[in-house]
Amino acid sequence: MNIQDERIQAACERLTLKAVADQYAVLAQEAVQGDHSFSDYLEHCLKTELDARRLRSQAMLVRIAGFPAIKLLDDFDFRFAKGAPKKAIQNLASLAFIERKENIILLGPSGVGKTHLAIALGYLATLGGIKVKFITAADLVMQLEKAQRQERLETLMKRSFMAPSVLIIDEVGYLPLQRNQANLFFQVIAKRYETGSIILTSNLSFGEWDVTFAGNSALTAAMLDRLMHHAHLIQIKGESYRLKDKRKAGVLGLAPQTSTAS
Numbered sequence: 001m002n003i004q005d006e007r008i009q010a011a012c013e014r015l016t017l018k019a020v021a022d023q024y025a026v027l028a029q030e031a032v033q034g035d036h037s038f039s040d041y042l043e044h045c046l047k048t049e050l051d052a053r054r055l056r057s058q059a060m061l062v063r064i065a066g067f068p069a070i071k072l073l074d075d076f077d078f079r080f081a082k083g084a085p086k087k088a089i090q091n092l093a094s095l096a097f098i099e100r101k102e103n104i105i106l107l108g109p110s111g112v113g114k115t116h117l118a119i120a121l122g123y124l125a126t127l128g129g130i131k132v133k134f135i136t137a138a139d140l141v142m143q144l145e146k147a148q149r150q151e152r153l154e155t156l157m158k159r160s161f162m163a164p165s166v167l168i169i170d171e172v173g174y175l176p177l178q179r180n181q182a183n184l185f186f187q188v189i190a191k192r193y194e195t196g197s198i199i200l201t202s203n204l205s206f207g208e209w210d211v212t213f214a215g216n217s218a219l220t221a222a223m224l225d226r227l228m229h230h231a232h233l234i235q236i237k238g239e240s241y242r243l244k245d246k247r248k249a250g251v252l253g254l255a256p257q258t259s260t261a262s
Contacts, residue, residue: 019052020045054129061126065164066134071119081113082238089117092232095125098165098197103227106201108236114201117234118168121199125166133164137172137185144184153184161188166197173204173212182213186223193226200227 001009005025012021024045031041062070073093078086092104104121106114122132135143140161147156161167167188177185192198204212210220 017049019049023048057129058127061129061131062123065122065126065132067119067123068134069119070123071116072123073117073120076113076116076120080238081236084113084117084236085234088232089234092121093124095121095128095130097232098125098130101194101197101230103197103231104199104234105227105231106199106234106236107205108203109238110203112236112238114203114236115170118170118199118201122166122168130166131164132166132168133160134168134170136170138175140169140188141177141181141185144188145181148180148184157188157191162191162196164196166199167192168199170201172200172202173209176212177214179214179216182216182219185213186219189223189226194230198227 008024009021012018012024027041027044027048030036031044036044073089076084076089078084097104104118106117108114119134122134125132143156143160144153147153169188189198202209206224209224210217213220213223
């Protein structure tokens with residue numbers, strides 16, 4: 001490395017132009033070979049830096065979101081998931097619902113792809129530079145109760161559950177909530193009402209929700225009113241996708257009549 005290279009590297013470090021520092025020499029050689037102008041070379045350097053920053057930002061948003069795995073809409077098996085409205089789901093991929101602060105509610109039995117769709121839409125949002133948080137309903141109430149005991153509930157609410165543009169709450173209804181847990185859960189829904197989008201998955205019909213929420217029908221009705229006011233309801237029927245291979249092998253017997261597995 002000559003003295004000029006050292007000066008360029010030092011300047012890039014001070015300006016936090018990491019990608020330019022790594023690529024300027026290669027880009028300069030390409031510019032010479034392609035007979036590019038100085039302006040073209042500068043533009044290529046800046047574009048390289050911007051692309052690198054965008055990728056770093058996306059990676060950070062994905063990490064912050066806390067997805068249990070990365071799922072893509074292209075990988076969702078609409079042939080298997082009976083009743084999954086393909087056009088409606090693909091329209092949601094425009095992410096316009098986030099700008100309008102609308103919710104998405106995914107209902108259906110276990111294993112039909114609700115979490116897959118929730119994560120896929122959340123992942124798309126992170127690629128668009130949008131802050132997302134994924135959490136199960138059980139972990140949500142656990143964190144809320146812990147924060148309440150430690151007298152930092154408001155801080156947790158602001159940083160973790162109000163700051164993201166999209167909050168994904170998975171597996172609502174798999175475990176019944178006690179009265180205090182139901183009240184804390186309601187606070188999250190109420191505070192996010194018309195301020196940010198929620199993507200929620202549940203294996204229960206709305207008529208069964210009051211059982212999950214400590215039998216409090218008034219609280220459940222108030223929560224559903226807020227969730228459904230600006231919401232896209234996606235209902236999916238069918239058997240568990242995770243068990244389809246075992247059914248085919250005869251391990252679990254015949255599939256239910258509602259299955260469309262092929």
